[in-house]
Amino acid sequence: MESIVKVERPADGVSLVRLNRPEARNALSRALKDALDAALLDAERASDVRVIVLTGTPEAFCAGGDIKELGAVTVEEQLAMREHPLWRTLGALRKPLVVAVDGYALGGGMEIALAADLVVASEGAVFGLPEIRLGILPGAGGTQRLVRLAGRQRALRYLLTGDRLSARAAQAMGIVCEVAADDAVAAAVALAASIAAMPPLAVRQIKEVVQLGPDASLATALALERNANLALFGTEERTRRMKAFAEKGSGRA
Numbered sequence: 461m462e463s464i465v466k467v468e469r470p471a472d473g474v475s476l477v478r479l480n481r482p483e484a485r486n487a488l489s490r491a492l493k494d495a496l497d498a499a500l501l502d503a504e505r506a507s508d509v510r511v512i513v514l515t516g517t518p519e520a521f522c523a524g525g526d527i528k529e530l531g532a533v534t535v536e537e538q539l540a541m542r543e544h545p546l547w548r549t550l551g552a553l554r555k556p557l558v559v560a561v562d563g564y565a566l567g568g569g570m571e572i573a574l575a576a577d578l579v580v581a582s583e584g585a586v587f588g589l590p591e592i593r594l595g596i597l598p599g600a601g602g603t604q605r606l607v608r609l610a611g612r613q614r615a616l617r618y619l620l621t622g623d624r625l626s627a628r629a630a631q632a633m634g635i636v637c638e639v640a641a642d643d644a645v646a647a648a649v650a651l652a653a654s655i656a657a658m659p660p661l662a663v664r665q666i667k668e669v670v671q672l673g674p675d676a677s678l679a680t681a682l683a684l685e686r687n688a689n690l691a692l693f694g695t696e697e698r699t700r701r702m703k704a705f706a707e708k709g710s711g712r713a
C-alpha cells in the first residue's frame with residue numbers, strides 16, 4: 461500500500477514532505493496527522509536537513525480535518541486529547557518550514573499554512589477557513605494566527621463567512637510570500653535550497669527572533685534580537701565569512 465506521507469530529498473539540505481491521500485483531498489485523518497507529525501519530527505532531527513518543505517497533491521494541499529472522522533468525535537474525547545501533537549510540532553520546529561500550496565488549503569490545511577514560516581502558492585491555489593459552516597471554528601491556531609498575520613478586520617471577514625481567498629488575495633493579506641507562475645513545489649524547493657545554503661546558525665537565530673519577538677514588548681524583542689546576534693558573533697562561521705569578505709579587498713566586483 462502507498463504511504464500517506466512521502467518524503468524526498470529534492471536538493472541539498474532540503475527535505476520534501478508530501479501529503480499523499482489524494483482520494484480524500486489530503487483530509488487530516490488521525491492516521492495522516494500521526495504520519496505527518498512523525499515525518500516532520502524525523503526531518504527536524506536529521507542532521508543533513510536544514511529546511512523542510514511540506515506540500516500536498518496537485519488537486520489539494522489539504523482539505524482540512526477529516527469531517528467523516530470528526531463527525532463521530534465526542535466532546536469528552538476532544539477534551540481528553542486537547543490537541544493532536546502535530547499542532548505542537550508545527551509550532552515548535554526550529555528548522556524553517558516552507559509550505560507549497562497547490563489546489564485547496566481549507567480548514568486545518570490553511571491552519572498548517574498559517575503555522576509555516578513561508579508559504580509559496582500556485583496561481584490557482586484556494587485558501588479558506590470554512591469551519592463556521594460546520595458549526596465550529598478553526599481550532600488549530602487558525603483564529604489566532606490569522607488575526608496576527610492579517611489584522612482583525614481581514615481575519616474576521618473570512619472567519620465569520622468561511623469565504624474562500626485566491627492565492628493573490630492571500631498574498632495581499634500576508635499569508636503567502638510568493639505566488640508561483642508555474643510550479644509551486646519547484647519554487648518552494650528553490651527557495652528552501654537558497655535558505656539551506658545560508659549559515660545554519662544564523663538561519664536558526666533569525667527564525668527564533670521573528671517567531672518570539674512579536675509576542676513580546678518591543679524593548680524585550682529588541683534585546684532578544686541583540687542577544688541572538690551577539691551569539692552569532694561568537695561563531696567560527698561569522699569570523700570566516702567576514703575575513704573572506706575583507707581579504708577580497710579592492711579586487712571585489
Ligand code: HXC
Nearest residue numbers: 483484485487488523524525526527528564566567568590
Ligand atoms: C473528509 C473529505 C474532505 C474532508 C474532501 N473529502 N474533503 N473527506 N474530510 N475535509 C473527500 C470527499 O468526501 C470525497 O470523498 C473526496 O474527498 C473528494 O472530494 P470532492 O468534494 O468530490 O472533491 P472536489 O470537488 O475536488 O472538492 C474538493 C473540496 C471539497 C473543495 C476540498 O471536498 C470540500 O469542500 N471539502 C471540505 C472542506 C472543509 O470543509 N474543510 C474544513 C474541515 S474542518 P468520496 O468518498 O465522496 O470520493 C477542519 C477543522 C480543523 O478543518 C481540524 C483540525 C485537524
